[in-house]
Amino acid sequence: MTSSTVTIRSATLADIPFIVETIVSAEKSNSPRMGLATLFAQSEERTRELIAAMLEEEVDGCEFSVSSFLIAEVAGSTAAALAGWVEGQEEDMPSGLLKANLIGFTFPAVSIAALREKGPIISGVQIEREKGALQIEYLHVDPMHRGKGLAAALINAHIGRSEVSKAQIQAFADNAVAIRLYRKLGFEETRTYTSTHPDTLHYLPHHSKILMERHIRP
Amino acid sequence: MNMQREELLPRIRRTVETVLGHGDFEMRDDLTAADVEGWDSLTHMSIITGLEKEFSVKFKLKEINKLKNMGSLIELIQAKLAGA
Numbered sequence: 377m378t379s380s381t382v383t384i385r386s387a388t389l390a391d392i393p394f395i396v397e398t399i400v401s402a403e404k405s406n407s408p409r410m411g412l413a414t415l416f417a418q419s420e421e422r423t424r425e426l427i428a429a430m431l432e433e434e435v436d437g438c439e440f441s442v443s444s445f446l447i448a449e450v451a452g453s454t455a456a457a458l459a460g461w462v463e464g465q466e467e468d469m470p471s472g473l474l475k476a477n478l479i480g481f482t483f484p485a486v487s488i489a490a491l492r493e494k495g496p497i498i499s500g501v502q503i504e505r506e507k508g509a510l511q512i513e514y515l516h517v518d519p520m521h522r523g524k525g526l527a528a529a530l531i532n533a534h535i536g537r538s539e540v541s542k543a544q545i546q547a548f549a550d551n552a553v554a555i556r557l558y559r560k561l562g563f564e565e566t567r568t569y570t571s572t573h574p575d576t577l578h579y580l581p582h583h584s585k586i587l588m589e590r591h592i593r594p
Numbered sequence: 595m596n597m598q599r600e601e602l603l604p605r606i607r608r609t610v611e612t613v614l615g616h617g618d619f620e621m622r623d624d625l626t627a628a629d630v631e632g633w634d635s636l637t638h639m640s641i642i643t644g645l646e647k648e649f650s651v652k653f654k655l656k657e658i659n660k661l662k663n664m665g666s667l668i669e670l671i672q673a674k675l676a677g678a
Contacts, residue, residue: 433655467660472635473627474659480639481655488639492613495636502634 382455382526384533387445391454392431395445396424398457398516405548407581414579415494416479416487430478437466438474439513446533448517448526455521459514460534463544464507471505494579500571501585503546510534510543510592515554531561541593549584563588602671606664609644613637623665649675 387395400420403410413423430440438444439459448456463471480488505511512534517526535543545563547554555565567587576583603621611617614632619625627633633641645667646652651674661667 435655435659468662469659470628470635473638476635476638477642477655477658480642481658485643488643491636492640499636502636 381451382524382529383449383452384529385447385449387442387447387457389432389434389442391445391447391457392428392442394447394454395431395442395457396427398445398459399427399439399514400424401516402514403581405551405581409577409579409581411498411580415491415498416483417490418483418487426482430482433478433481435474435478437461437469438471438478439511440475440478445514446530448521448530450521450524450526454518455524456517456526456530457514458512458516458527458530458534460510460512460538462538462540463505463509463511470507471511497573497575497579498571500573500576501569501580501583503569503585503587506542506544508540508542509589510538510540512543512545527557528561531558535590535592538592541591543590543592545588545590547586547588548580548582549586550582555586555588558588561590563590599668599672602668605648606645606668606671609648610641613640613644621664623663623668625664626662645671651675 400410403412410420410423412427413420416423418426427440431442435441436443438461441461444459444461445457446460447454461471466474512531515527515530545558547558549568565586566589568584569587570584607617607621614630614637616631619630627638642653642658649671651671653670657670661670
């Protein structure tokens, strides 16, 4: 497959099913545990519906924003997706609060109560995003299209479209394939965040997350 | 209902304190979540739902996505209670 058959474009509402798949796949990070389902006491099937509902709200500036996603197409077929946004640019609001508002608006009250109980489990791997930095999140490449350089193409496309000086990306510490790719693209590990709660692995793919950064321009 | 700001403040403060487990913040208009220890994406959901319960109101997503600080939160609750 030549690179000439690869097209990178902005996502539209029609891409929501693929973006849901992207978010679920990235949340699981090669494990059976999806934090959005386990922490919110919802089935995976119901969580997929709730993720779609959040995306349909068309809120900009966070990882549940259709407008944050770029799509890679190979010969006209959707093959990969990746979110990217500049932190704090939208309404001057931290993306974490936009995300929290979306979840609070979409998920049932019982889920919010469940999360409140489980807060101590995940607080150790909550990474504060740097205002003004490009945030790269939720990468997924369809298994049929792996090994074609789509992940790198999407990351470079987000960086090329932004005008910021720094990009940040987070990965679960055991996701060696992703971390290797990010290193290859110029990202360096800057800090490891670890949850020491004994129940962490009941809810999340791994107990540690790595923050990686790349300086784009001075 | 035209509830005065002075009546709202203690109730908002109490709701936030209940979620965060501390009252180490001033109820000033320019207070933001970033100024308050523990007011993060996790606790934010509980604060918003707690306020809806406290004042028997329902916020729209667009309304809470525009909240800049405590001042705009107080204004929003006042508007909701006034039926705006």
